[in-house]
Every structure is written in structure tokens, then in C-alpha cells.
Amino acid sequence: MLNKYTPFLLIVILVTLFSCGDDQSKPTSQQPVKKTRPEIKLPEFNADSAYQYVQDQVDFGPRVPNTAEHAACATYLGEKMKELGATVLVQKAKVEAYDGTILNIKNIIASYQPEKNNRIMLFAHWDSRPFADHCEDVTRRDQPILGANDGASGIGVLMEIGRILKDHPIKMGVDIIFFDAEDYGTPDHKDLPYAPDTWCLGSQYWSHNMHVLGYYPRYGILLDMVGAKGATFYKEQVSLKYAPDVVQKVWGMASKLGYSSYFVSQQGGQVIDDHLYVNQIAHIPSIDIIQHDPTTFSNFGMYWHTHNDNMDVIDRNTLKAVGQTLIGVLVYEE
Ligand code: AHN
Numbered sequence: 001m002l003n004k005y006t007p008f009l010l011i012v013i014l015v016t017l018f019s020c021g022d023d024q025s026k027p028t029s030q031q032p033v034k035k036t037r038p039e040i041k042l043p044e045f046n047a048d049s050a051y052q053y054v055q056d057q058v059d060f061g062p063r064v065p066n067t068a069e070h071a072a073c074a075t076y077l078g079e080k081m082k083e084l085g086a087t088v089l090v091q092k093a094k095v096e097a098y099d100g101t102i103l104n105i106k107n108i109i110a111s112y113q114p115e116k117n118n119r120i121m122l123f124a125h126w127d128s129r130p131f132a133d134h135c136e137d138v139t140r141r142d143q144p145i146l147g148a149n150d151g152a153s154g155i156g157v158l159m160e161i162g163r164i165l166k167d168h169p170i171k172m173g174v175d176i177i178f179f180d181a182e183d184y185g186t187p188d189h190k191d192l193p194y195a196p197d198t199w200c201l202g203s204q205y206w207s208h209n210m211h212v213l214g215y216y217p218r219y220g221i222l223l224d225m226v227g228a229k230g231a232t233f234y235k236e237q238v239s240l241k242y243a244p245d246v247v248q249k250v251w252g253m254a255s256k257l258g259y260s261s262y263f264v265s266q267q268g269g270q271v272i273d274d275h276l277y278v279n280q281i282a283h284i285p286s287i288d289i290i291q292h293d294p295t296t297f298s299n300f301g302m303y304w305h306t307h308n309d310n311m312d313v314i315d316r317n318t319l320k321a322v323g324q325t326l327i328g329v330l331v332y333e334e
């Protein structure tokens with residue numbers, strides 16, 4: 001077997017062995033190889049589609065519990081999420097409002113890959129406020145608002161994420177929850193005592209009565225007022241207290257994707273919102289992506305709890321920044 005060609009043959013074999021197969025992993029430049037996560041091509045969040053989902057909700061009119069418009073919108077949301085590939089469960093309940101009114105509420109739970117144990121929870125509120133208590137025109141303060149941004153925007157972004165998950169399943173299971181009766185809190189234009197627990201009635205109910213026994217997703221992300229033109233999202237304090245790593249993850253992804261002008265790397269206010277109850281009652285570490293405007297008295301947008309919260313405040317670019325960031329977070333999670 002051995003002859004005068006053996007050394008050459010050996011060299012050929014060795015060269016072949018050490019040069020094959022690793023061409024793609026070699027850096028193209030002369031820089032040292034860095035150990036980073038491989039770049040994944042993200043599915044495209046379609047802002048036109050998200051905008052249409054916001055419009056569809058607003059077209060029902062105000063979505064206030066115990067009204068026909070609210071009931072019709074619930075049907076639309078449940079059916080649409082089924083169409084978008086989710087397993088849908090509607091949790092019905094009766095809860096008591098600040099004034100003693102019994103509200104018939106529906107939390108709508110849309111699950112992707114429900115068989116998986118490792119899960120992420122995304123949520124927003126789908127009801128709209130029964131009063132425009134911050135409206136300049138005092139004669140219109142008792143009228144319900146359209147809530148294009150305050151309510152519909154978060155749901156619209158989550159619906160578009162559902163549409164994407166249908167065709168691009170990720171490693172984790174995802175539960176998209178539309179909470180009801182977030183915005184039925186004590187009105188500011190009547191002289192009533194401060195009562196934080198009158199807000200977020202749907203998420204409070206759900207946190208005490210989760211739809212699955214022993215449900216424990218890795219973390220939760222709440223979207224609230226995520227569609228206004230030029231909106232800025234600061235690191236909200238309840239989120240930083242309960243889920244600082246999730247805040248870092250989301251703001252880090254936003255920066256990586258070029259959305260740092262929306263996701264400002266500074267601490268914002270402290271907000272009573274659905275994530276507070278999900279943290280405190282359900283013990284699921286959760287954050288709130290919520291518009292923070294340091295220039296207004298409320299620290300929300302000027303449209304907040306007024307009749308100006310209509311489609312005119314919604315900007316596709318803001319929906320895109322939030323939606324694409326969330327897609328990034330979901331796709332990289334394993
Ligand atoms: C309060 O004003 C107590 N919380 C703000 C949460 C909220 C209201 N989000 C939308 N509407």
C-alpha cells in the first residue's frame with residue numbers, strides 16, 4: 001500500500017479535511033471571530049395590516065362593557081384570531097365597577113402552539129373608556145371615547161403578530177391576551193376618591209382565575225398606547241421593579257433594529273396598568289410598553305382620555321417600531 005506517492009496523498013487528504021465545510025463560518029474580513037448569536041432574518045411586521053386592525057376596532061365605535069358595540073367587537077376579535085391560526089378561549093365574567101355597575105366582561109385568549117410548555121404572554125386591553133374625562137369641552141366629558149390609541153393600537157399590533165406567528169411558528173408557545181375593562185377606572189371629572197383598583201378589572205379577574213391551571217409563562221409584555229405619531233417609550237418603573245431583564249431585552253432589540261428614537265433608554269413614570277396585577281397577583285414577571293410624554297401634565301399624549309383619541313393620532317411608523325421589535329424578541333427566544 002505504501003509507495004512514493006503516499007506523503008503527497010496524505011497532504012492532499014489533510015488539506016482537504018481542514019479546508020472543507022467551514023468556508024461559511026470564516027469571517028470575510030481579517031477580524032477575529034466573535035462569538036455572537038447568528039443573525040436571523042426576521043419576518044416582516046406589516047404596519048398597513050396592523051393599522052387596518054386598529055381601524056376595524058374603531059369602526060365599531062366606543063367599546064364600552066355592557067354595550068352592543070362592545071359585544072360585536074368581542075365577536076370580531078375572537079373570530080379573527082381563529083382565522084389567524086390561534087386556539088381561542090373567551091373568559092367571561094361579571095365584575096363590579098367603581099360605581100357599583102356590574103360589567104359583563106370578556107377576556108379573549110388566543111394561544112399559539114398551546115401544547116408547548118415554554119411560553120410567552122403578550123397582552124393589551126381591548127375595551128375603550130366610557131368617558132372623556134380629560135376633554136377640554138366639559139359638555140362632552142360623559143361621552144365614551146373611540147380609543148384608537150388607548151386600547152385599539154395595542155390590540156392591532158398583537159393581531160398582526162398573530163398573523164405572522166401563523167406562518168412563522170417560533171420555538172416558544174405564545175399566548176396573546178386581550179383584557180377587558182382596563183379603562184373603566186374612576187373618572188377624573190367627578191369628585192371621587194382615588195381608587196387605583198377600579199382600573200384593570202379584566203386583568204385583575206384573570207390574574208385570580210387563570211385560564212390554565214398552573215399557567216406560568218416565562219414573562220409577559222403589555223402594549224398600551226403604542227400607535228401615536230412620534231410616541232416615545234421610556235422604561236416604566238413597575239416593569240423595572242418586577243422584570244428588569246425583560247425591559248433590557250426589549251429595549252436592546254429595539255436599539256439593534258434602529259428604533260432607539262421610540263424606545264428611549266431612560267427611566268419613565270410608574271403606571272397602574274394591567275401588568276401591575278399580572279405581576280402582583282399572577283406573579284408573572286411583566287413589563288409595560290406605554291407611551292410616556294414628559295412634556296404633558298398626564299405624561300401620556302395630549303389626546304389621552306379625550307375625543308381626539310381617534311385614527312388621526314395613529315401613525316404606521318410607531319406601530320412598526322413596536323411590532324418589529326416584538327417580532328425580534330419572539331424569534332430570538334429559545
Ligand atoms: C391610570 O391612569 C391610573 N392608569 C393609566 C393606565 C391606562 C389608562 N392606560 C390606558 N388608560
Ligand code: ZN
Nearest residue numbers: 129150183305
Ligand atoms: Zn385609558
